Amino acid sequence: MTGPAAAPACPELFTWEFASDPYPAYAWLREHAPVHRTRLPSGVEAWLVTRYTDARQALADTRLSKNPVHHSEAAHGKGKVGIPGERGANLMTHLLNIDPPDHTRLRRLVSKAFTPRRIARFAPRVQELTDAFIDSFAERGEADLIHEFAFPLPIYAICDLLGVPREDQDDFRDWAGMMIRHGGGPRGGVARSVKKMRGYLAELIHRKRESLGDEGADDLISGLIRASDHGEHLTENEAAAMAFILLFAGFETTVNLIGNGVYQLLRHPEQRRLLQKAAAEGDEELLATGVEELLRYDGPVELATWRFATRDLALGGQRIAEGDPVLVVLAAADRDPERFPGPDVLDLSRRDNQHLGYGHGIHYCLGAPLARLEGRTAIAGLLTRLPDLRLGADPDELRWRGGLIMRGLRALPVEFTPVRR
Numbered sequence: 001m002t003g004p005a006a007a008p009a010c011p012e013l014f015t016w017e018f019a020s021d022p023y024p025a026y027a028w029l030r031e032h033a034p035v036h037r038t039r040l041p042s043g044v045e046a047w048l049v050t051r052y053t054d055a056r057q058a059l060a061d062t063r064l065s066k067n068p069v070h071h072s073e074a075a076h077g078k079g080k081v082g083i084p085g086e087r088g089a090n091l092m093t094h095l096l097n098i099d100p101p102d103h104t105r106l107r108r109l110v111s112k113a114f115t116p117r118r119i120a121r122f123a124p125r126v127q128e129l130t131d132a133f134i135d136s137f138a139e140r141g142e143a144d145l146i147h148e149f150a151f152p153l154p155i156y157a158i159c160d161l162l163g164v165p166r167e168d169q170d171d172f173r174d175w176a177g178m179m180i181r182h183g184g185g186p187r188g189g190v191a192r193s194v195k196k197m198r199g200y201l202a203e204l205i206h207r208k209r210e211s212l213g214d215e216g217a218d219d220l221i222s223g224l225i226r227a228s229d230h231g232e233h234l235t236e237n238e239a240a241a242m243a244f245i246l247l248f249a250g251f252e253t254t255v256n257l258i259g260n261g262v263y264q265l266l267r268h269p270e271q272r273r274l275l276q277k278a279a280a281e282g283d284e285e286l287l288a289t290g291v292e293e294l295l296r297y298d299g300p301v302e303l304a305t306w307r308f309a310t311r312d313l314a315l316g317g318q319r320i321a322e323g324d325p326v327l328v329v330l331a332a333a334d335r336d337p338e339r340f341p342g343p344d345v346l347d348l349s350r351r352d353n354q355h356l357g358y359g360h361g362i363h364y365c366l367g368a369p370l371a372r373l374e375g376r377t378a379i380a381g382l383l384t385r386l387p388d389l390r391l392g393a394d395p396d397e398l399r400w401r402g403g404l405i406m407r408g409l410r411a412l413p414v415e416f417t418p419v420r421r
């Protein structure tokens with residue numbers, strides 16, 4: 001006699017196989033354990049939230065704090081939460097680690113400097129960088145799109161936007177390169193790079209403050225200093241932490257938007273042809289919906305950053321205790337069939353695409369207009385300049401990075417007919 005069928009076991013999370021395709025495991029969680037307690041590879045225990053409705057609620061829930069002081073004692077003691085090296089470099093007071101009212105004040109200040117007008121004015125520079133990096137490998141007929149294109153483009157773009165002098169930008173490229181290796185580099189390398197970056201930014205802020213006239217330079221750091229000088233308070237440490245979080249939040253995310261996006265286009269030839277036509281004809285609308293769909297389908301931020309329960313609460317029918325960490329799985333929520341019809345289909349003309357790839361609520365991505373500009377320009381540039389772009393390796397041979405928050409490829413080898421300049 002057979003008893004009732006046992007519920008299938010929870011698939012293994014955070015293995016290498018999981019990293020290459022986490023979506024089946026997320027589908028299982030959404031269905032069987034939508035708010036699921038798990039032990040992360042770091043040893044910290046956290047709740048994973050996978051359904052769209054719960055995810056959206058959690059991202060905007062004021063009972064969930066961004067401040068790590070609310071982390072329960074046992075887990076906090078392990079010191080594994082946050083950006084490696086940020087504690088030592090005194091960079092903790094940034095937007096993703098604080099709650100209102102401090103968050104409201106800092107976000108208002110940075111929003112004054114990070115305006116849509118400033119981003120729109122930046123479009124020619126993003127195009128120039130896109131063309132220059134494509135030029136650098138176009139004659140070879142092959143390239144690694146992560147290292148030669150997706151990685152350098154955003155780092156030079158953000159450096160320009162912040163006002164890091166061109167002669168210092170290669171240092172940033174090196175420090176950022178170390179940060180993106182996630183422990184793959186020499187021991188302590190990430191912490192050392194974060195510290196060097198922090199030291200450099202503090203000095204740059206100081207120099208810019210000294211030389212700032214009312215009509216001074218038009219870069220973002222000068223804009224931040226000016227905003228703080230007009231009545232509202234921004235300490236030098238807060239300004240350095242702000243510059244750092246703009247770099248940190250805006251760099252690897254954009255690398256992976258370009259990397260994951262191009263990879264998925266190469267795996268979906270019909271959709272790629274659609275976007276290629278849109279890019280050639282300057283169809284901005286399809287380019288825009290296309291990049292949003294690439295973000296929903298395989299976005300760069302797999303899990304939102306840490307949140308901590310400030311009191312006992314219920315989420316998705318599950319009881320969460322005060323001090324427990326909560327991780328919202330954006331990649332799972334954005335494939336929820338309750339919200340997106342045919343969620344596992346890549347449909348670049350998808351409408352009603354309110355994905356959570358940029359988050360939701362007061363921490364909604366500040367850099368979304370810049371990310372959209374960079375994503376559209378980079379992907380359209382590649383498709384128009386290298387029209388027969390194809391994968392240079394079997395998809396099974398590609399390796400994904402193992403980090404918790406970000407989803408991205410280690411390398412993306414491609415081939416194409418060489419193009420003379």
Ligand code: HEM
Nearest residue numbers: 095096249250253254257304305358359363365366367371
């Ligand atoms: C495709 C690229 C990008 C994606 C997918 C992305 C995604 C996100 C997400 C999901 C959040 C919310 C995290 C949470 O609530 O835990 C966020 C916040 C943030 N992002 Fe982005 N981001 C991107 C690019 C950028 C860029 C280019 C910048 C700036 C240069 C930037 C700056 C920020 C900042 C400062 C925050 C914190 C906002 C706050 O706490 O108020 N991001 N981003």
